Each structure stands twice: as structure tokens, then as C-alpha cells.
Amino acid sequence: MRYFIGMPNRAQSKADVLQGTLDLMVLQTLATLGPLHGYAIAARLEQVSAGGLRLNMGTLYPGLMRLEQQGLVRGEWGVTDNNRRARFYNITAGGRRQLVTEKAEWDRMVSIMHALLREQG
């Protein structure tokens, strides 16, 4: 249990931003690459961000579980290339619809922030 009095500290607010965008990142990854297990998703995000984005398990797996509970992804047990049992996550039709709207929302937000920061800067 965490309690905040006043403003949350910097590290926490960073994590909050990550939490909000994690759904979008996972959905986009699954929509591009098809079914992946948890580690593959984390590895892909790390690779794309050139090591800038490292998800620990405590963030990634609860996020995946939440997406599954919301019906945006579906997890199924399967076998990896190395013959290991792993849970593969696939994006659902609802997940794709969600991705489209969230992407549009994100683009809008980015353009707003961009315009604002450039103008002020």
C-alpha cells in the first residue's frame, strides 16, 4: 500500500506514465508480431527502444492480466521454439478496436504537447 501526501515524487510519476502507455505498447506489439509470450513482449519493447525501456515482471504481467480481464488480449498455453511451455498472448478483435482509438488519442495528445512545448520553448 502506498500513500501519497501532496505531489507524488518523480520516480512514481514516471512509473504512472508508463502504466498508462503500457497497454498501448503491448497491444501494438501483439498487433504487429502476432501471438507472443511475456518475455518476448518485454524483449521486443527493449529492442525497439534500444534498451531504453526495461519492463520488470511486476509491471508487465499484471498489465497483461488486466488486458486479458478487459478482453483485449487472450492468453493460451503453448510451446516455444525451444519446446518450453509458455503462455502466448494474442490480441482480440476488441483489442484491435481499442488500439485504433487509443492510437488516435495518443497522436492527438502528442501533437498537442509538441505544439505547446515548441511554442513555449
Added chain:
Amino acid sequence: MATWREGIRRLWGTLRRNPRDRDLEEELKLHVELAAEDLRQRGGSPDDARRAARLQAGGVAQAMEALRDQRGLPWLDDLARDVRHGLRALWTTPVFTAVALLTVALGIGANAAIFTIVNDVILRPLGYPKPEQVMFLSTYNALFSTEFPVAPAEYFEFREINRSFADVGAFTTGEVNLTAGDRPLRVRAASVDEHLLNALGLQAAQGRLFARGGNGRERPVGAGRRASTGLGGDSLARAVADRIRRRINRWTDNRRRWSPPRGHRHHAACRGRDGPPHGDLAADRIESCHSEFPRLPHPFSHRPPQ
């Protein structure tokens, strides 16, 4: 929609612990292993790789904790745990539990009893037609700054001067013994005059209740309602009529003597002529009752002994 769905799934997750801990742990361990393999391939000893992988991926235990929170509804889990803990604690201290249960039971019982009274006396309207028109009449005694039941003399005087009320009746309450059945019964009773029943708008269940005798005395004709006394309707009616006759005759005798019988309190009830007595109207009526009474010789007024 999505959050609604999530709520349902999490409720289900709380109840069934689905997905199971074992599956979740397997998933996390695979994650750590795969991370370690990746690091080893980039170079480094297996031990170093495993340590680095753990560092980067975070602890399995912490992740499991976060997963359990996400799986179910943590507050519901906590609640269930608290309830279980409370029950266990109560079970191990039976004396305390008994005392606590007794206290709660007494509290509920007392509240229920008091509410029953409040409900009957205050909340529920009186069981008479147009109960909002019925008023209780009392006299105000300036000497004691308090209200008293009316004396018979005051009652009869008020009946004569009354213009505000459709009818005024008198009653006393008490208890009587009914011995008509196979066993005697103590029942609550009210002695009334004929005007009270009219004022309250009551009808006899059978026959008539009063008839005027030749000597000016009211003669009860008698009709009883089969009450939950266990007595038959006819015998109850006879017994009630008998009591009423005796009381009423004493009442009319008292009227001649102009003094209240010792230990008896007489009450009067009025019924308004039109509409409910609200606000100033009601106050006016009460005032008119009170202001007329000082003309009467009052049993409590100071008189120098002669």
C-alpha cells in the same frame, strides 16, 4: 465496458483464484530463464547472467504479489481475511463472544421494542376515522403551571359552552377483571360515555351501545367485540356491558356531586367541526377551552378556610 468486464473477471478471480498461482509462477520463472539465456548468449558466466536477469526482471515474489492483486479484488480478499480472522478470534474466546452476542441481542431487542411503541403511539395515525380532527382536551392550572385531566364538572360545563367542536366525549382508562368465561381475565378497559364514541366516530360491532334511561342515566345496551381474550363474544359482551353500567352510573352520580372521584382521572376528547386543526386554528381551540374554564370552581384553587 472494458472496466465493467474487468470487474466481473476480478470478482471471479477472487472467488476461484483463477488463474492459479502455479501457472502464474511458471510463467514468471520462464521469463527469468529466458532473460538469463539471452544474457548468456551475449557473453558472461551463467551465474552472472542469472543474477543480471533477476535484477532486470525483478523478483518473482514481488511480481506474484502484484499479480494476485490484479487477479482478484484486493479489498474483497482483505475483507474475507478479516472476517475469517474475526471469527477465529471469537471462537477462541467463548465468554467474550457470549457477552458480546448478548449485548448486541439486548440492544436489538430493546430498540425493536421501543420502536414498536413509538410506531404505535407516534408514527401510526390513530385507529379512528379522520384521526387528524381528534383532539385531547385538558385543563391548565396556573397555580402548578401544568395540565390536568378535566374534572367531571369542567367536562359538563365545556359540553354546554362548546361551539368549536362537533362533539366532546369523556373517558377514563383502567383495568377490569372479566369473570364471565371459564377463567378470570384481567383486561385493559376504558369507561366511556355515549358522546365519546360519537366524537371518535366509532360504531358498535353489534347493536347499540347506549340508550337513555328514564331517570337521565345513560343505560348501556351492550355489545362486545370478540377480542383476543379467549372468551365467547356473548359472555364478553355481557361482562363488558355490566362493567360499563356500573362505571357510567358512578360517573353520572359524580356529576351531581360536582367533584371528581378520588383516584380517578377523567379525560375528554374533542372532534373538530371542519378540517384538521392545524396551526393557529388548533391553538385557538385549545385557548378557548382553557380560557373558559376559570369560571368554574376549581378543585385546586386557593380558598381561605371559613
